[in-house]
Amino acid sequence: MFDKLIAAQQKAEEIKKRMDTVSVFGEVEGGAIRVTATANKAITAIEIDADFYKQADKEEIEELLLTAVNKALDQAEKINAHEMQAATQDMLGGLGGMFGA
Template identity: 40%
Template sequence: MLGDMMGMMGKLKETQQKVEDTKKRMSTVLIDEKSSDGLINITVTADRQIKTIEIADELLEDKEQLEDYLILNLNKALNRASEIYDKEVAAVASEGMPNIPGMDMFK
C-alpha cells in the first residue's frame, strides 16, 4: 500500500514536471494569423505572446479599418494560441494522472 502511494506520488511529481516543461515549450510554438486579404499578418506564441505584426501600407491610411483588422486578427490568433496551449497542457497532465474514479478533470 505504501509502495503504491510512493509510486503514485513519484508519478504525480514527474507529471508536474512534464506539464511545466510543456508550458515552457509553448513559448516556442508560433501561430500565424493572416487576414483573408493578406493585409495584416500576426504571429503569436502558444503562450499568447505577440511576436510580430505586419501591416500592409494601404491599411495605414485608414485608422478605423486598421484598428478593426488588429482586433479581429489578434483575437483569432490569441484564441488559436489558447486552444493549442490548453490542449497540449491537458494532454500531458492527463497522461500522468493515476486512474482515480471520478477524477477525469483533464478530458
C-alpha cells in the same frame, strides 16, 4: 506518490516551454495584417502591409488588427488546450496506479 506529482509538474513545465516555441498566426484582408503569437498567448510580431496601411483609415486598421490578434490568440488557446488535455490524460493514467485502479 510524490514522485508522480513531481513528474507531473515537470511535464507541465516542459509543455509550457514547448508552447513558447510554437508560433500561431492571425491574418486579415488576405494577409494585409498579420499577427504572430506563441501558443502561450504572447504576441511576438505584428505586420501591416505598407500598401494597405497607406490606403486604410485608422479605424479600419484598428478593427482589423483586433480581429487578427483575436484569431492568433484563438489558435494559441486551441493548441494550448489540446496539449494540456493530452498531458492531463497521461498524468491521470499514471496516477491511477496510486489509488489501486
